[in-house]
Amino acid sequence: MELRPLNESNTNDKYKTYELFIGPNHPGISGNFSYVLDMEGHKIANVTADPGLLHRGFEKLMERRLWTQNLALIPRICVPEPDVNEVAYCMGVEHLAGIEVPKRAQYIRVIVLEMARIAAYLFSFSGVGGATGLYTAPNWAIGDRDYILDLFEWLTGGRVYHIYQYPGGVKMDIPDGWLDKLSELLDYLESRLPEYDNLIFKNPILQKRTKGVGYLSAEDAIENGITGPNLRASGVKWDIRKAQPYLVYDELDFDIPETGDGDAFSRFVQRRLEMEESIKILRQCIKQIPDGPYREKIPNPFQFRVPAGTYYSKVESSKGEFGYFIVSNGDIKPYRVYVRGPSYSAGLYYALEAMKNMRIEDVPVWIHSMDICPPDFDR
Amino acid sequence: MSEWKDLTNFFRGRSFWMLHYCTGCGAMELPPTMTSRWDMERFGVIPMATPRQADILLVTGYLSLKSLKRLIYTYEQMHAPKWVLGFGSCTINGGVYWDSYNVIERLDKYLPVDLYIAGCMPRPEAILDSFKKLRELVEKGEAKGYEKYVKNYEWYKANQDRVLKRTKPVLQKPEEVTRSA
Amino acid sequence: MLESVEKKVEELKRMNLEAKALGDWQFEVLVPRERTAEILAYMKATGYKTFIHLACVDWIDDQEFELVYNLENYDEKAQALVKVRIPRNKPEMESMMSIWGLCQVYEREIHEFFGINFIGNPNLKPFFLDEWLDIPPLRKDFDTLAFSQELFEFKEDESHGIKAPKRIEYK
Numbered sequence: 001m002e003l004r005p006l007n008e009s010n011t012n013d014k015y016k017t018y019e020l021f022i023g024p025n026h027p028g029i030s031g032n033f034s035y036v037l038d039m040e041g042h043k044i045a046n047v048t049a050d051p052g053l054l055h056r057g058f059e060k061l062m063e064r065r066l067w068t069q070n071l072a073l074i075p076r077i078c079v080p081e082p083d084v085n086e087v088a089y090c091m092g093v094e095h096l097a098g099i100e101v102p103k104r105a106q107y108i109r110v111i112v113l114e115m116a117r118i119a120a121y122l123f124s125f126s127g128v129g130g131a132t133g134l135y136t137a138p139n140w141a142i143g144d145r146d147y148i149l150d151l152f153e154w155l156t157g158g159r160v161y162h163i164y165q166y167p168g169g170v171k172m173d174i175p176d177g178w179l180d181k182l183s184e185l186l187d188y189l190e191s192r193l194p195e196y197d198n199l200i201f202k203n204p205i206l207q208k209r210t211k212g213v214g215y216l217s218a219e220d221a222i223e224n225g226i227t228g229p230n231l232r233a234s235g236v237k238w239d240i241r242k243a244q245p246y247l248v249y250d251e252l253d254f255d256i257p258e259t260g261d262g263d264a265f266s267r268f269v270q271r272r273l274e275m276e277e278s279i280k281i282l283r284q285c286i287k288q289i290p291d292g293p294y295r296e297k298i299p300n301p302f303q304f305r306v307p308a309g310t311y312y313s314k315v316e317s318s319k320g321e322f323g324y325f326i327v328s329n330g331d332i333k334p335y336r337v338y339v340r341g342p343s344y345s346a347g348l349y350y351a352l353e354a355m356k357n358m359r360i361e362d363v364p365v366w367i368h369s370m371d372i373c374p375p376d377f378d379r
Numbered sequence: 380m381s382e383w384k385d386l387t388n389f390f391r392g393r394s395f396w397m398l399h400y401c402t403g404c405g406a407m408e409l410p411p412t413m414t415s416r417w418d419m420e421r422f423g424v425i426p427m428a429t430p431r432q433a434d435i436l437l438v439t440g441y442l443s444l445k446s447l448k449r450l451i452y453t454y455e456q457m458h459a460p461k462w463v464l465g466f467g468s469c470t471i472n473g474g475v476y477w478d479s480y481n482v483i484e485r486l487d488k489y490l491p492v493d494l495y496i497a498g499c500m501p502r503p504e505a506i507l508d509s510f511k512k513l514r515e516l517v518e519k520g521e522a523k524g525y526e527k528y529v530k531n532y533e534w535y536k537a538n539q540d541r542v543l544k545r546t547k548p549v550l551q552k553p554e555e556v557t558r559s560a
Numbered sequence: 561m562l563e564s565v566e567k568k569v570e571e572l573k574r575m576n577l578e579a580k581a582l583g584d585w586q587f588e589v590l591v592p593r594e595r596t597a598e599i600l601a602y603m604k605a606t607g608y609k610t611f612i613h614l615a616c617v618d619w620i621d622d623q624e625f626e627l628v629y630n631l632e633n634y635d636e637k638a639q640a641l642v643k644v645r646i647p648r649n650k651p652e653m654e655s656m657m658s659i660w661g662l663c664q665v666y667e668r669e670i671h672e673f674f675g676i677n678f679i680g681n682p683n684l685k686p687f688f689l690d691e692w693l694d695i696p697p698l699r700k701d702f703d704t705l706a707f708s709q710e711l712f713e714f715k716e717d718e719s720h721g722i723k724a725p726k727r728i729e730y731k
Contacts, residue, residue, distance in 0.1 A: 024400070024446070024449055025398070025399075025400040025428075025430070025449070025453060026428070027399065027428045031401055031406070032400075032401050032402055032403070032406075032446060051687065051688055052443065052445050052687060052688030052689060052690070053402075053443060053445045053446045053449070054403065054443060054446070055443050055445070055481050055688045055689065056441060056443065056476050056479050056481060056482050057476075057479045057480050057481050057482075057697060057698075057704065059673075059698060060479070060480065060697060060698055060702075060704050061476070061478065061479055061704070063700075064478065064704065064705070072475065073475055076404055076475070079404040079406075079407045080407065095583060123410075126410060126414075138410065138413075138414050139414045139415040140415070142410045142411055142414040142415070142416070143411075143414060143415040143416050145411075146411055146416045149411075159408075159502060160407055160408065160500055161499070161500070222609050222610050222634070223609070223610075223660070223661075223662075224661075224662055225610055225611050225612060225660075225662050227610075236634065238634050243634075243637045244584070244585045244637055309582075310582060310588065310641070311582055311583065311586075312582075312586055312630060312639065312641060321612065321632075323612065323613070323630075325613065325615050325628065325630065325641075327617055335617070336615075336617045336618070338613065338615035338628075340612060340613040340630070344613075344665075345611075345662055345665075348665045349661070349662050349664065349665045375404060378688065444689075444690060445689070445690045448690070473708075473712075477708070478704055478705040478708050479704060479708060480697050480702075480704040480707045480708055480711075481689065481697075482708075483712055484708070484712045485712070541711075542711055542712065543690075543691075544691075545691060545693055545711075546693075547693060548693045548694040548695075549693075549694055549707055549710050549711050550694055550695075550702075550703065550706060550707050550710060
């Protein structure tokens with residue numbers, strides 16, 4: 001048998017490029033979503049996104065349900081951090097209907113949002129670990145996230161989906177002793193942060209795997225509609241909580257951490273630093289939360305009509321700007337709701353540019369560093 | 380012969396390899412079940428990335444038509460004995476998506492389901508409990524979904540093709556369709 | 561209301577456009593179809609650099625589609641909703657890909673869900689749905705419940721004893 005010289009295979013066009021499906025059933029991808037990669041050896045020549053595996057037609061379903069019935073539906077749009085949906089939707093409805101939310105309810109909303117943000121960041125830490133082969137990280141981070149879910153369960157009755165917000169406030173008041181437990185939890189989480197640093201962010205192997213991967217410049221981020229921690233990691237100081245304060249964020253004192261390198265590692269570090277700020281915000285909320293009603297009564301929910309109008313309400317989520325574009329024609333049901341998921345532009349458009357010429361092993365790192373969450377763009 | 384079967388069923392029930400395919404939002408409760416807090420490895424269940432080495436197909440939540448197609452490929456790649464767990468109310472009757480145009484109702488029309496876990500979404504304890512129940516069923520030799528699938532393949536195939544291989548519009552007359560290809 | 565929003569609304573009114581503020585930091589502006597590219601390029605040049613989303617509203621009573629371009633200005637902390645109306649019986653619109661490349665995916669999505677043709681967009685292939693043959697699903701005249709019942713056949717009399725969901729319509 002005659003052996004073919006090795007370099008001959010390189011000139012053979014038939015085997016030069018091949019198609020590789022990453023997802024939907026793949027441990028490196030976050031959720032039920034798929035990229036089709038055209039590979040040249042280890043390098044990616046072309047990328048096609050294939051979404052729709054999670055498409056449920058939320059926007060159509062919301063047109064068929066009452067304004068308050070929709071609250072049970074929308075948390076399912078973003079699974080790791082469902083509360084942003086409820087708050088953004090409620091804020092939009094309240095603006096259109098002209099409902100004033102009591103101070104206490106606004107504080108409760110901030111507490112819920114920041115807890116959800118910490119939970120989502122912890123979940124993203126586990127993604128970092130999963131993408132780089134550091135399997136201790138998921139065990140720690142998901143275990144710690146469960147303490148937050150326990151508190152959510154005490155507060156709202158649900159572990160993952162809370163359905164706790166309501167136009168005009170929240171559904172129930174904070175139970176006795178809950179705030180003490182929350183501050184205990186914050187102490188615990190703060191004591192865990194240095195351990196996460198040692199495990200994940202000071203880990204030399206992880207640094208080598210993630211530094212310089214998926215560089216994103218500030219201009220590219222603005223041009224491609226990338227928001228949230230990913231934008232801030234590229235050096236743009238934009239946080240809706242600071243720039244256009246909603247709820248009571250203007251009464252709270254916090255910073256926007258800056259990393260500014262724009263690569264995958266700085267995006268991970270950005271999330272880790274923002275977690276510290278969230279803990280700071282929660283501490284202030286526990287101290288400052290006033291007494292008073294937790295909900296403004298709305299009329300009969302079956303006859304609750306929102307005056308005609310348009311409004312775009314948005315919330316800074318752990319992944320970026322989460323927006324609800326609400327159109328009402330004065331009926332008992334929304335006329336049209338468009339949900340702006342933060343991962344949309346990064347996952348479906350920017351990914352096609354960013355992944356070109358990347359090596360195959362960097363794809364999961366890139367996906368998890370952008371914190372791409374398929375349900376929010378499939379809807 | 381029956382003792383031998385009992386013995387194999389005993390061991391099968393104690394080493395389930397679960398295919399880690401996140402079909403829907405129920406996949407959110409799997410990381411806590413897998414990791415330190417609930418640790419399903421205690422019960423011999425571990426996640427597996429490839430369908431060919433997996434025993435359990437855990438259908439975590441609703442299935443869009445596009446996912447259903449991939450799920451059937453995946454199921455047919457798995458080797459018998461294999462079991463399907465329907466996770467959450469969406470697999471039972473469509474759940475909150477009962478009127479959605481892209482989400483199937485009732486998974487058992489398309490794949491043989493051995494066990495359902497009710498709830499939206501089921502807690503990790505419920506998932507662990509379902510593994511225990513499935514073990515009991517396997518030990519008794521009652522979880523025979525994969526045999527049912529082979530026996531009634533035409534029926535399942537017809538149901539699958541009905542939703543996946545549509546050749547004409549479901550509702551409207553063709554001339555009303557304005558959309559170009 | 562932010563000062564920058566007020567200024568911008570005045571400026572757009574001077575350009576013979578209907579503009580009004582919707583909240584503290586956002587405003588809407590109605591643009592005729594033939595001036596869309598011009599106005600969007602102008603908005604981008606004056607600081608509204610980030611493209612947030614492109615949404616479509618089906619105003620079936622007016623027989624019109626409304627496209628909403630949502631733009632954000634990080635320097636002035638303002639948000640603009642640029643609205644364009646196009647007739648429903650001739651759903652065509654120019655692609656804005658030359659201004660924001662990002663429009664490509666949004667236009668592809670809207671083509672799929674509303675059946676609007678975007679002239680100049682090279683890739684309008686099916687995106688979220690596989691083999692869709694009915695009228696585009698997010699149009700108001702598409703009945704998702706009838707579709708679901710017809711295709712997925714939720715019948716009560718099957719052996720499993722699960723009851724079909726009751727249809728409750730609040731009026």
